[in-house]
Amino acid sequence: xxxGKAVSRAVRGFMVVEDALHIILMKESFRxxxxxxxxxxxxxxxxxxxxxxxxxxxxxxxxxxxGEETTESVEQSSILSEINTKPVATKEKLCKSRTSxxxxxxxxxxxxxxxxxxxxxxxxxxxxxxxxxxxxxFFVAAGHNLYAKSAYxxxxxxxxxxxxxxxxxxxxxxxxxxxxxxDRFWSGxxxxxxxxxxxxxxxxxxxxxxxxxxxxxxxxAQWILSMPACADYNSAMQxxxxxxxxxxxxxxxxxxxxxxxxxxxxxAILEYISERxxxxxxxxxxxxxxxxxxxxxxxxDKAESIGNKTLELMKGQKILNYSFKKSNxxxxxxxxxxxxxxxxxxxxxx
Numbered sequence: 001x002x003x004g005k006a007v008s009r010a011v012r013g014f015m016v017v018e019d020a021l022h023i024i025l026m027k028e029s030f031r032x033x034x035x036x037x038x039x040x041x042x043x044x045x046x047x048x049x050x051x052x053x054x055x056x057x058x059x060x061x062x063x064x065x066x067g068e069e070t071t072e073s074v075e076q077s078s079i080l081s082e083i084n085t086k087p088v089a090t091k092e093k094l095c096k097s098r099t100s101x102x103x104x105x106x107x108x109x110x111x112x113x114x115x116x117x118x119x120x121x122x123x124x125x126x127x128x129x130x131x132x133x134x135x136x137x138f139f140v141a142a143g144h145n146l147y148a149k150s151a152y153x154x155x156x157x158x159x160x161x162x163x164x165x166x167x168x169x170x171x172x173x174x175x176x177x178x179x180x181x182x183d184r185f186w187s188g189x190x191x192x193x194x195x196x197x198x199x200x201x202x203x204x205x206x207x208x209x210x211x212x213x214x215x216x217x218x219x220x221a222q223w224i225l226s227m228p229a230c231a232d233y234n235s236a237m238q239x240x241x242x243x244x245x246x247x248x249x250x251x252x253x254x255x256x257x258x259x260x261x262x263x264x265x266x267x268a269i270l271e272y273i274s275e276r277x278x279x280x281x282x283x284x285x286x287x288x289x290x291x292x293x294x295x296x297x298x299x300x301d302k303a304e305s306i307g308n309k310t311l312e313l314m315k316g317q318k319i320l321n322y323s324f325k326k327s328n329x330x331x332x333x334x335x336x337x338x339x340x341x342x343x344x345x346x347x348x349x350x
Contacts, residue, residue, distance in 0.1 A: 011113065016262065018110040020270040021103060024279055029090040030054050034274055035267060053082050098285035098294075102301040103278040109138060121186045123175025129158055137307025141330040149319055152311075186251050202227075287333060294333050303330040 027034055030051040056079050063069045074080070094100035112134045119128035132151050139148035162169040171177075178188035181198075189197070203209050209223055252258065276288040285294040285301055299306065310328045 011117070014110045014113065016265050016269050017273070018107050019262075019266045020273050021107055021278075023266075023270055024274060024277065025087060025090060028094070028279055029086045034270065051086075053079065053086070057083060094279050097280060097283050098301045099282060099288065100279045102285065105301065105303055108304070112138075120178055120190055121188045123178045123180075123188045125172045125175065125177055128177065129155065136311060137304045139307070140310045140324070140328070141303040141307035143324075143326070143329045145324045148324070149322070152314065153319055184249055184251075285333075292333075298331050298333055300330045300332045306330050 023034065026032060030053065032051075032054060060069065060074065060077060060079055064071075064074055091104055094104065112131055115127055116131035116135070118124065119131055133155055136148060136151055136155075139145075139151060161172070175188070179191060179194045180187050181189065181194075203223075205211075209215055209219060273288075278288050285298060286292060287294075306328065307330075310324070313328075314322055
């Protein structure tokens with residue numbers, strides 16, 4: 001399941017868990033049954049006892065596929081607004097439970113991550129800034145102080161970009177805040193990632209500076225100045241041999257094999273989480289695996305509000321001189337402070 005590079009594994013794992021949690025939320029909202037691992041499609045779950053709105057949505061979809069409904073009529077249908085309203089009401093109800101609130105926060109953080117990846121891959125400037133802004137309170141609450149400061153300064157500068165540097169702003173709005181090695185839709189790369197994938201890989205691969213040439217100033221200058229000539233030779237050899245480097249417009253994660261892997265893994269995670277359902281009426285904060293309840297001081301389920309309060313304190317202050325307090329960070333179940341009973345037990349031993 002978790003194959004690939006470290007970041008890719010982590011991101012895919014988060015998204016699979018988020019998908020499983022959303023399926024459970026849909027069950028709570030529309031009274032649909034959960035799919036099982038032996039089903040060939042997630043949509044094959046039993047809907048005989050589902051909410052009436054689901055049946056109406058299925059009928060609307062069938063009419064749309066048959067050509068009896070247009071896109072405009074579907075968008076104006078009251079069924080879609082009802083479908084959007086129900087999960088929101090379910091989430092508000094579940095927020096009374098601290099455990100549910102914690103897992104809903106996880107879904108929100110994964111959603112912000114998804115928006116950031118979309119913004120970087122497709123070159124959407126406004127979505128890029130919005131996703132960074134939404135991550136700020138979580139940076140603060142998690143104690144990632146340097147990330148929080150850097151992102152805070154970055155957003156402040158970028159909000160004035162249209163006024164200070166209108167030409168650069170127009171380029172960024174056109175999607176040029178990312179670099180592209182191909183003309184595919186999803187091929188946008190951050191500048192630091194491009195340096196790692198191209199320049200640093202060339203330095204460390206066969207023929208690079210780390211393969212016996214040395215890293216002196218003259219070697220570095222000769223290697224950098226020779227790169228354009230090497231690119232011309234590479235292009236000429238491709239033309240001569242008729243062998244070129246081509247890529248498909250289809251994203252590699254949109255293939256049938258990848259979809260099947262995601263389906264199988266989502267159902268496996270769904271089966272695991274449904275047995276330890278975090279969306280219950282239990283108001284306490286607990287570990288869904290061990291069942292251990294959190295100490296009263298644990299407040300990780302309120303991470304976003306904690307971060308927003310700290311960001312309010314930062315307004316009007318010099319960011320370089322601002323010092324974050326550990327007391328303003330969220331406390332997790334693993335990092336909870338020692339309880340009084342524990343301290344009393346240790347003292348009683350002596």
